[in-house]
Structures are given as structure tokens and as C-alpha cells.
Amino acid sequence: MNKPHDIPDWNQMRALLATVQAGSLSGAAKRLGLTQPTLGRQVAALEASLGVTIFERVGRGLVLTEAGAQLVAHLRDMGEAAEKVAMAAAGQSQSIDGVVRVTVSDVYAAHVLPPLLTQLRARAPGLVVEVAAVNSISDLIRREADIAIRHVRPDQDGLIARRCADSAAYIYGAPAYFEREGRPNSAADFARAVFVGAFEGNDIFIAELNRRGVPVGPANFPWATQSGVTGWEWVRQGLCLGAMVDVVARRTPGVEVALPSLEPIPVSTWLVTHRELRTSARIRLVFDVLAEALSRRG
Known part of the structure; x- marks a missing residue:
């Protein structure tokens, strides 16, 4: 007999409930897509694990014992609860109302996302998009966000x-x-130029410029900020020079390419999400809208 804290196998309980509902092992087997011997073994295993006799054979039929009838009454409640859980999960997966959290750099959040948020609002008024405008990489595995632009x-x-x-x-x-x-x-001519710097350092950017023949070093970065939006505003107001992806610069009046002949720095863009994309309609909607927009050139 099971210890009081042991829980019977749900597949065995489901086999019993299907047998009662169908009126026979053969009918229950067809309903569950199992063979009759397999179903019979599951019912027998449940009897053994609980230490009770659930059915008595009368001729070719099965009759519930008193203990079996009490057990089935509880199983019906469990079956209804399981069905409600399945229906709730299906409704949740198909609903586009609710929250989707997107993490993206503050510059992209300010300059690239607004028209896309307007598009999403028109398509799904019940959708709430929370934007984490941060320049660090959020952890999607730990669900700090649903979608990331990296x-x-x-x-x-x-x-x-x-x-x-x-x-x-x-x-x-x-x-x-x-x-x-x-x-x-x-x-x-950039040797004495003034650039905006970053808190985490400018070594990678300096190396990229040096490879293009731009003779700059740490002395060319007298100011630094952790905010991309702030740094870009400094550039726009004429305080300094700064690098920016063209998709943002085209949306910013009053800035010009300093030296058009200089080879640009390539920047890749990745749209990332967790595996719930396959089951959540609202995450799929936001992902698809972002993917379509970010995949267009120009």
C-alpha cells in the first residue's frame, strides 16, 4: 500500500475514469488510443498502488465496488479541473491581450520603436508592451524579458x-x-577631434577607428556617459562627435556624417526570444512585427 503522501499516477487514474465513462475496457481503450491490455494493466496497477479493489467482474462486465465509486467521484472532479487547466492554457496561448516585455538599447527605444508601437496598438489594442530601455544584455532565459533586440x-x-x-x-x-x-x-583630421565616450570604455571603438586610419586614442574622449540617448543628444547639440547606426541618425534632424568617405562600422542586429514564441500568440505578434521592420533595409 502507498504511503499517505504518495500520489497515484495520473495516467492510471485517467484510465480508470475513461473505463467508467465508456462502460468497458475496450471502449475506454478506443477513447484513449491505447490497447485494451495496456489499459487493463493501468487499472490493475492503480488498484495495487491504492490497495483497494475498484472493479468486480460480473460476467463479462465490470461493476464498481463501493471504494471504487468513491474514488471515481473524486476523479471526476480532478478530470474537470484538468480540463479547465487545459482550456485556460489554450486561451492564454491564443490571446493577444496581455503584457510582452521587450528589452532594447535606449537609443533604439527612443528612435526606432515608436512607429512600431503605434502599429502594434492598431493591431492589438489589448496588448501592453513594456520596454526595458537598457544598454546591458537582459537574460531571456530567466525571463527578464520576452524579446530582445541585440x-x-x-x-x-x-x-x-x-x-x-x-x-x-x-x-x-x-x-x-x-x-x-x-x-x-x-x-x-580626426586626430584632435572630441568624441563622446562610454562608461565601459572605448577600446573597441578606438580599435575600429584606428583600422580605418583614424588616429584617435583615450585623450579624444574627454566625456563619457552610460546613456546612449544622452550621448547622442550631446552630438546633436554640437558638444562632440559620436558614432551612431544610420537607422537612428536618419531619424535625427541636425546631424551630419563627419567624413562620408570613411568606411562605416558594420553593426549586426539580432531579434531574440525564448521558446514560448511557439505557444504564445502575443509574443509571436510582437516578434513578427519587429522582425519585419528590422529586416527592411533603408
């Missing part, structure tokens, strides 16, 4: 990633900066 390929298992159209980053400045500091006519 510029590096994800390396975590269990994620679904789609590469969108690549972008290009150029060095931009405002007319006020060029009037004060002069407009560069060659890569060498």
Missing part, C-alpha cells in the same frame, strides 16, 4: 534568434561642432 549574436541555449538586416555606423556631428572645431577632410 547587436551581438546570443550564445545561450534555449533561445530563438533571428538575424535582421545589418546596419552601418558612421561618425556624426552637428553644424555647431564643425563651425567650432572644423570639418575633417581626411581620416588624419
Whole structure:
């Protein structure tokens, strides 16, 4: 006999309930898509695990014992609860009302997402999109977000990633900066330029510029900010130069490419989500709208 804390196997309980509802082992087997011997073994195993006799054979038929009748009464309640759970899960997976959390850099959140959010609002008024405008990489595995827009390929298992159209980053400045500091006519002219820097350091950016013949170093970055939006606003107001992807720069009046002949820096874009994409209609909707927009060039 089972210990008091043991829980019978649900497949065995389901086999019993189907047998009672169908009136025979053969009918229950057809309903569950099992063979009659398999179903019979499951019912027998349930009797053994509970230490009770559920059925008595009368001729070729089965009659519930008193203990069996009491057990089936509880099983019917369990079956109804299981059906409600399944219906709730199906409704949740198909509903596009609810919250989807998107993580993206603050610059993209400010300049790229607004028209896409308007599109989503028109298609799904009951959808709430929470945007985590952060420049760090959120952990989708731990459900810190449902969807992420990243510029590096994800390396975590269990994620679904789609590469969108690549972008290009150029060095931009405002007319006020060029009037004060002069407009560069060659890569060498950037030697005394003033750039906006990042808290995490500028080594990668400096290396990219050096490979293009731009002679800059740490001294060219007298200011730094952890905010992409702030740094880009400094550029727009003429405080300094800064690199930006063209998809954002095209949406920003008052900035110009500092040296059009300079080779741009390629920037990849990845749209990433967790595996719930396959079962959640609202995550699929947001993912598809973002994918379509971010996959278009120009």
C-alpha cells in the first residue's frame, strides 16, 4: 500500500475514469488510443498502488465496488479541473491581450520603436508592451524579458534568434561642432577631434577607428556617459562627435556624417526570444512585427 503522501499516477487514474465513462475496457481503450491490455494493466496497477479493489467482474462486465465509486467521484472532479487547466492554457496561448516585455538599447527605444508601437496598438489594442530601455544584455532565459533586440549574436541555449538586416555606423556631428572645431577632410583630421565616450570604455571603438586610419586614442574622449540617448543628444547639440547606426541618425534632424568617405562600422542586429514564441500568440505578434521592420533595409 502507498504511503499517505504518495500520489497515484495520473495516467492510471485517467484510465480508470475513461473505463467508467465508456462502460468497458475496450471502449475506454478506443477513447484513449491505447490497447485494451495496456489499459487493463493501468487499472490493475492503480488498484495495487491504492490497495483497494475498484472493479468486480460480473460476467463479462465490470461493476464498481463501493471504494471504487468513491474514488471515481473524486476523479471526476480532478478530470474537470484538468480540463479547465487545459482550456485556460489554450486561451492564454491564443490571446493577444496581455503584457510582452521587450528589452532594447535606449537609443533604439527612443528612435526606432515608436512607429512600431503605434502599429502594434492598431493591431492589438489589448496588448501592453513594456520596454526595458537598457544598454546591458537582459537574460531571456530567466525571463527578464520576452524579446530582445541585440547587436551581438546570443550564445545561450534555449533561445530563438533571428538575424535582421545589418546596419552601418558612421561618425556624426552637428553644424555647431564643425563651425567650432572644423570639418575633417581626411581620416588624419580626426586626430584632435572630441568624441563622446562610454562608461565601459572605448577600446573597441578606438580599435575600429584606428583600422580605418583614424588616429584617435583615450585623450579624444574627454566625456563619457552610460546613456546612449544622452550621448547622442550631446552630438546633436554640437558638444562632440559620436558614432551612431544610420537607422537612428536618419531619424535625427541636425546631424551630419563627419567624413562620408570613411568606411562605416558594420553593426549586426539580432531579434531574440525564448521558446514560448511557439505557444504564445502575443509574443509571436510582437516578434513578427519587429522582425519585419528590422529586416527592411533603408
